Amino acid sequence: xxxxxxxxxxxxxxxxxxxxxxxxxxxxxxxxxxxxxxxxxxxxxxxxxxxxxxxxxxxxxxxxxxxxxxxxxxxxxxxxxxxxxxxxxxxxxxxxxxxxxxxxxxxxxxxxxxxxxxxxxxxxxxxxxxxxxxxxxxxxxxxxxxxxxxxxxxxxxxxxxxxxxxxxxxxxxxxxxxxxxxxxxxxxxxxxxxxxxxxxxxxxxxxxxxxxxxxxxxxxxxxxxxxxxxxxxxxxxxxxxxxxxxxxxxxxxxx
Numbered sequence: 034x035x036x037x038x039x040x041x042x043x044x045x046x047x048x049x050x051x052x053x054x055x056x057x058x059x060x061x062x063x064x065x066x067x068x069x070x071x072x073x074x075x076x077x078x079x080x081x082x083x084x085x086x087x088x089x090x091x092x093x094x095x096x097x098x099x100x101x102x103x104x105x106x107x108x109x110x111x112x113x114x115x116x117x118x119x120x121x122x123x124x125x126x127x128x129x130x131x132x133x134x135x136x137x138x139x140x141x142x143x144x145x146x147x148x149x150x151x152x153x154x155x156x157x158x159x160x161x162x163x164x165x166x167x168x169x170x171x172x173x174x175x176x177x178x179x180x181x182x183x184x185x186x187x188x189x190x191x192x193x194x195x196x197x198x199x200x201x202x203x204x205x206x207x208x209x210x211x212x213x214x215x216x217x218x219x220x221x222x223x224x225x226x227x228x229x230x231x232x233x234x235x236x237x238x239x240x241x242x243x244x245x246x247x248x249x250x251x252x253x254x255x256x257x258x259x260x261x262x263x264x265x266x267x268x269x270x271x272x273x274x275x276x277x278x279x280x281x282x283x284x285x286x287x288x
Contacts, residue, residue: 059167059246062233064104064132071106073230075220075272076163079193079280082271083162084110086191086284093117095157100147100180101125101164105133108140123150148176155185162193162282166249173248174258181262181287190263190285196252197241198277207242210249212276214238219275252281264288 061067071077084107087097095118099108102122112120120140124130125147133142143150147164159180165173180190197209218234226234240247250258252268259265263285273279 059240060236061126061129062229062236064129066229066233067129068104068106068132069227069230070233073221073224073226074217074234075280076195079271079282080107080110080162082269083107083160083191083193083282084114086282087111087118087158087160088114090189091115091118091157095119096121096154097158097160098122098152098156099160099162100150101161101167102133102142103163104129105137105140105142107160107162108133108142109137112137112139119154121152121154123147148172148179152183156183156188158189158191159183160191162191163195165192166194166247168248170248170250173250177258177262184263184287186287188287190283190287192255192259192283192285193280194255194283195249195280196255196278197249198274199251199253209251209277210241211238213249213274213278214241216274216276216278249278251278255281255283259283259285262288 071080088111091097097111097118097120099122102108102124105122108120108122111118122140122142123145124142125145127144130142130144133140161180165176168176184190197206197213200206200209214234214237218231218238221231221234237247239245241249256265256268265283265285267284269282271280271282
């Protein structure tokens with residue numbers, strides 16, 4: 034317990050430093066707890082769906098770039114079945130990048146701010162799963178513009194997001210965030226999650242409601258924002274939360 038408290042304090046310091054430089058980020062769990070979420074949370078179903086989509090959809094020798102890739106888990110899943118692909122990622126959290134280097138050496142993960150990194154190669158696919166909602170609402174729009182500029186005519190874009198229910202104002206946004214968080218925590222209790230996973234879900238709930246590095250939108254808001262820049266060929270829900278919202282993937286091409 035003491036080690037976890039020290040790690041959380043150090044993470045909070047890093048988050049404060051990133052926020053002071055203009056990058057808003059929530060206090061993240063340890064890489065080990067973060068990776069375990071793929072096994073327990075409904076979010077793991079979305080990651081697996083994205084991996085399978087990439088495996089069957091990208092041409093031989095293609096290049097994939099995963100923005101805000103966390104520990105590189107999704108890239109590692111893809112690499113196991115498609116070693117022919119060139120797989121790159123970036124994340125702003127040094128512990129996550131270090132974890133990727135230690136455990137997934139066959140993929141290239143760099144530490145850096147996704148808002149400013151520029152891929153050095155022509156891309157067949159850009160992936161961003163669970164990253165956009167860590168940017169402020171204004172930065173989300175700017176980042177979508179950046180992704181559009183980086184897409185060639187044949188580039189695909191895969192966006193996966195945790196979304197809240199429909200809302201019209203700030204009070205309803207908070208209530209929608211509360212309902213999503215309650216649904217997730219209830220899911221965890223019903224499925225006998227370890228305490229560390231419940232604690233992580235409670236932390237996310239607080240961040241969502243208070244806009245502490247978590248800036249989730251509704252599905253329709255994402256459809257509108259993404260649809261202004263990209264043609265959405267497929268929308269796939271991997272989990273619908275009983276209280277509204279859930280986990281959704283948008284398969285896109287540039288307009």
